Every structure is written in C-alpha cells, then in structure tokens.
Amino acid sequence: MMPGRLLVAVFLAGLLLAAGVQNRYDTTVDYFANRDTFVSLPSGKTMKTLSFGYSNLAADLLFIWSIQFYSTTYLTNRFDFLERVYDTITDITPQYKEPYIIGSLIMVYEARDIPMALRLLDKGSRHNPEEWFFDHDAGYYCYKFLKDFAKAEFYYNRAAAKPEAPAFIKRLNAHMVYLRDDHKVAYQMWLEIYNNARDTLEKDVAFNHLYQIKAENDLALLKERIGIFRRQFRRWPATLSELLSSRLLAALPGDFAGNEYIYNPEQGTVSAARVFKWKRP
C-alpha cells in the first residue's frame, strides 16, 4: 500500500506538472488573436415558443448576455449582430423597456449607427404607447447627432403628448422649433410655456428663450434698417431714434425684459444685453 506522504507528494507533483503544462501551452496560444465572432440567434418568435412559458426569463438572460457581449471590446465585428440581438430580445417580450434604452445607447455611442437606434426606439414606442422616454431618447439623438431638428421636433412632440410626459419635453419641443428657425411658432410655444409655468425654473427658461427669439428678430430688423439708413444718408444713425425720425421704423423695439437694445453709433452695430449661443454649430 502506498504511504500517505507519498500520495500527498504525488498529488502536489501532479498539480505542479499540470500547471506547468498549462503555462507552457499558454505561451503558444494567443487567446485574443481571433477578434471575429459569430452570433446566431433564432427569431424572437422561435425563442418565445422554445421558452415554454418562461419567455420573460429567456429575455432577461439574453439581455444580460448582450450587456456582457457588447462590453467585450476586443471583438471587432460585434456590432454586425447588434440589431438582430436587440430585435430578438424585444420580440420575446415587447414590453421589456430596458433593452430598447440600453440597445439604442450601444447603437448610438458604440456602433455610431443612429438610424438603427431610431428603429429600435420606434419599436419600443410602438409596443409601449404610453411611455414617453423612447420618443424623448429618439428626439435627443436626432438633435444631438443628426442635427435634424425637424425630426427631433417630431419625436419630442410625440413624447409630449404621452400622459406622463414631464414638462421639460414641451420645452425641448419648443427649442427644436426655434433651432429650425421657425421663430414665429417657437415664440408662441415659449409664450404658452411662460404663461403656464409651474415653477421659477420653467419660467426662467421660457423667459430666456422668449428674450433670445425676440432679440434675434428685432436685431435683424434693426440691422436691416440701419443699413438702409447708411445707404440713404451715407453715415450711421447717431441714435436708434433717428430711424424713427427718418421714418424707417414706426416704433423702436425693446428686448423682452423691456430694455432698449445697445447701439454703437461709431460702427453702426446693435446688440442685446444678453446673448445665448444656442445655434452654435
């Protein structure tokens, strides 16, 4: 019979040898060399059928897997399957909201594919018509990345119509109208927000927008009239009131706070006391 000590020695030697072999093998293999991956998923409907009543669990597990999968940054072609993966998850349980949000975040910030994100968010909105945040997120991506203010306005408008939409969605909607240069409509929208503001923050935000829109309109008019004045009299007007006496203006506009615009008679420039650079490219 083999003595106990010998057995321990055999055990330790065996372990040591195994570790040594593994270590030797590891030096010959580059585990991260293959940066390609392949994902094959059955359709959401098939997954739902095969889950036999445990579809929620199947969607959860697939969603958790997708988070780990899309965090594996060395897999260079992982985005090839992005739409398919999130389509499958959301086909299994269309009411599961997180996959729409997280999936679109990956599509936008990692895969840089905004139209794909919009398709997923549209699906989320279709299946959860009472939720406002799918349209809110879609509107934000259109505004921030596509600079498509009309499309962003469309999404914000749809989000604002949802029963539990927060007040700031209306403000975002009005801001988009302003950004796509429809000042008349934007002014009306902001005026409505200003008149129905429920707190000082909302009132202040609306005030700033009304100030800016009015200033942009007024300053454009004043600059045009100052230019006409210069062409007629070959000099800049000494004061803005000269535009009234020369009948180029019927009345002098003031800013939304009730103050006069600042006029520089030496250079013929006119400006507002406050400037918001919201239209910076």
Added chain:
Amino acid sequence: MKMKIKAIAVNTFKESARNKMFYLLVFFGILFALSSKLISFLTLGDAIKVLKDTGLAAINFFCVLIAIFTGINLVYKEIEKKTVFNILSKPVSRDQFIIGKFLGLALTMLTALAAMAGIFFLFVALSGGGFDLKIILYFFMLFLELLVIVAISLLFSSFTTPILSFIFTVSLYLIGHIMWTFNEFKLILRVPFWKYFTQALYYLLPNLDKFNIKNEVVMNTALNPWTIFFSVLYALAYILALLAVTILIFRKRDFQ
C-alpha cells in the same frame, strides 16, 4: 363519504410530505428564487424586474417538478406495493380514492407553494420591490396551473408506469405552454380536415399558458379581471374532466 375522502387526502399529504424529494425540491426552489438577486446584479436598469422574473420562474419550475414527481408516483406506488388492496377492501370506493389522492396532492402543492411564495414575497419586499400584491395573484394562478398538472399526472399514474407518466405529463406541460402556436399553425393549413383536427387538439389539450401572468406581474401592466375569472373557470372545468376520466379508467382497472 367526506370523511373517507378527507382521510385519504390527509394520508396522501403526509405520505408526500415524508418524501425527501419533496423537501429537496422545495429547498432548491427557495435557493434558486433567492439567488435571483445575484442575476439581478448583472443587469442594467430595473434590477427588481429581473429579480422577480428569475425568482418567479424558479418557483414555477420547481413547483411543476414537485407536481409531476409526486403525481406520477402516487397511484402507481399504491398499486405496485399492493397497498391499494388494503384501502379498497375497506368501505372506500375507487372514486373516493382518486378524489382523495387529488385533494391530498393539491394540499401538498399548496404547502410547497406557500413556503416558496411566502419567502419570495418577503424577499422582494426587502430587496426594494415593495409588497407587490400582484405577486400573490401570480401564485394563485400558478396554483391553478399546478392543480391541472397534478390532475394530468394522476390520470397517467392511474394506468401507466412512472416513466411513461413522466414523459406524457412533461409533454403536455410543454405543449400546454405553446398552445398559442396552434392558432397560427391552423392558418397555414390548407386541408380542412387538418384544420379541424388542429382546432380539436387546441380545445382538447390543456392551455396552461392561460395561467401565466408573469408578464403582467413583472411589467406591472393591467390585468383583465375577466381573464382571471375565465382562467379559474377553465381550471375547474379541466380538472373536473381529468378527474372524471381518471376515475373511469381506475374503475375499470383489474388489480391482480
């Protein structure tokens, strides 16, 4: 008559409760339900949703296992061990025997479910999910499903071996959860005979997905009271039908 059924039911319950497998499955049911917390750590967003999903699925799965394993052995064991002769030689009819067995199994399921559900309900509350009364409604619906499964396993147990009973019951359980595909299947069939055949199967086989309200509970969407009401009626009708067939088969069995 009531006393005899009660005696058989209590005895069946005690017998099931003495089974180590029963405790093992309840233990694992609770363990898996509680380990849903670990899975919920891995997700992004609503962790409570994942916790509920995985926990309810674990309880559901282990309760179904208990229902199948206890159900398929019950009558068969009595016949194999010849204890059925002792019982039936007393003034107990075969009908009373089957009804008693069913009620005993129902009590066993209620006990197992109550243990798992109670712990999980508190666990969800302590994990920040609050006292979600919809979970209780879910367990009620699960209990109805378990009763149907118990009735199915009892039916097979009355005339075949445990292995075949297991295969038949599990098959019906799986089919019962994809009954919605029958309606779609019917649409692609062109021959009227197969259409009617599929339709007949749709009504004949147990529609167990009727009792599955996991989605409504976890997503916190509205539950239609009529759906619950019809599901209760459906369960009662189906159980009655299954018990009637079981009794008919059991009446005709010749114990040698």
